[in-house]
Amino acid sequence: MSDQSNKKSLIEKITQTQVWRAIFRTGIPRNRRQRMMVMLNGVFLHLHPVRLPKHAVKVKYTWCMGGLSFFVFLVLTVTGILLMFYYRPTVEYAYGDIIDMREQVPLGIMREVHRWGAHLMVITVWLHMFRVFMTGSYKPPREFNWAIGVVLLVLTMLLSFTGYLLPWDQLAIWAITVGSNMAGATPLVGTSGPGSALLAIGDVNFITSSSDARFAMLGGRFVGEGALLRFYVLHCIGLPFVIMIFMIVHFWRVRKDGGISGPT
């Protein structure tokens, strides 16, 4: 009995220090007012409203897939940063660095977490969109946020696609070769696309294998050094930057369009 009261007072002592109260404005949320304040005071929790209709928190309604997509994205960011310490995006080193991560790091599973996480994120994003469709949540006033969601879906797949090349193994370059050959077939601006021969003055073609859409994507005529660097920069900096901006808009709009959908 006395033990318990001692503990309690210790907690109370800690939570009443100036440092604690400077960090946690509301204290431990015990009563209704504190539980509301804790949502309003924190920048991250402030993504959520304070109160919700009950259906909106039920897992069978939300499937948790949107939140999990964001969580997996954060996991990928953290593991990705760790991988960047060891990985050099050159034809000479890339493959060896990947081998080293497997062979030299005791219990190293960061690449595994990163790779499987990438697959998982594609799946969770799809399932999130599936849920949003099945509950008709794209209907007014949420039309625009659905469109943002489609952009996020495309960016997710592009992130996964650019990451696919980085291990620089057979699986990587040939998957990217299959994918990038499509770019060469773009109408008008791909060498093997319809209409590319029309962009010419006399005998001089503007669209050649070293000036078409595929070349712009790969930084070369085939998947080589240029492509590896391009994909690396896009994968680590370019696309994450863009997807974060769209994510901010997406989350903001969820709140501004009236929160999670529900029957009216």
Place this chain on the structure above:
Amino acid sequence: MEHLKEIINTLTNPKILFPSILFLYFFIFPPNDYLLKINKRLKLYNIWTKKGAVVLFSLLIGFFAFGLTDPNFQKIVAKPDNVPIVGLIFLVVFFLWLSMYQARENDQRIAQGKLPNEAEDAKEKILVWPDLVYIEFIALILCAALLLTWAMVLKAPLEEPANPSVSPNPSKAPWYFLGLQEMLVYFDPWLAGVLFPTVIMIGMMAIPFIDNNRKGCGYYTFEDRKMAVSIFMFLWLVLWIFLISTGTFLRGPNWNFFGPFEYWDIHKLEALTNINLSEYVYMIWLNRSLPSNILLREGVGFLLIALYFGLAPLVLSKTLFKNIYHRLGVLRYSVFTILLLLAVSLPIKMFLRWAFNIKYIVAIPEFFFNI
């Protein structure tokens, strides 16, 4: 056992499997009242009950358990990079069932004049701290646990170092693009790899602006929005998930088709007997050589395409889509039918290929313009 495998190998051939799925599809997800009536008479709506789930998952797990006894099946399904797709199949089936189960319940409630379950729940307001925050916390921990276990059990795949002079057979795109790669069998890269992905993106963004049915927002339902759900399921389950699964598990060397229990033989030969529509018209029907004028040569093809996109929407607006046409108005209806016709062009081209060996409807290889 071997006979059963033979039968499954034959049945999974896309020429048999795909048309059967197409046929069954509209009874399982009926887009209109007439088909819904048949669906209910056949008691197909009962798939979305708890008993239905037991049957559904017994079949699915049974198939994989049986399959894993076969070395050929095991080799492909247990490949580390294919594991996510096995997971995806189970997850999609589960969430499909979960959404339709709730939809079925809600539809029954609405038929009795009650509110959907979500509306009953929504009457009560709860605080996000702790009621939502702890659900998120648990979901997050479970997800992290799953990811860590997965990472510890399965090594991330790493093949031989990149070698531009040795191409693996088959060369596959990342799994989430395999639906597009499957389209390459039937369409040229500028369609399958560029135009269709663009149209898919634009089409998806257009969904909320086309679907002007105000009912069915914020709760699971099927009957309040039959048409929308039916079309979406067709695109998502049949043209996306099914094609990805086919591309992953059933496409082997030289992009030939292999049954799930078939050995991936590099030397399997498939007769290439595909011919263009223009060759059909001039060489087989009219029994003469192809005209040298391209427009004349491909005239029939161009005419068919023009009729498909020009006349089909008009005819449909007077017949099958009469109600939709009135509900959507001219602009929405035009966008809707063009997108739908583009999507349906894939199964149509598949059918033309399988039934008549049609390679291209319009073939102008001189300009890389083949449809």
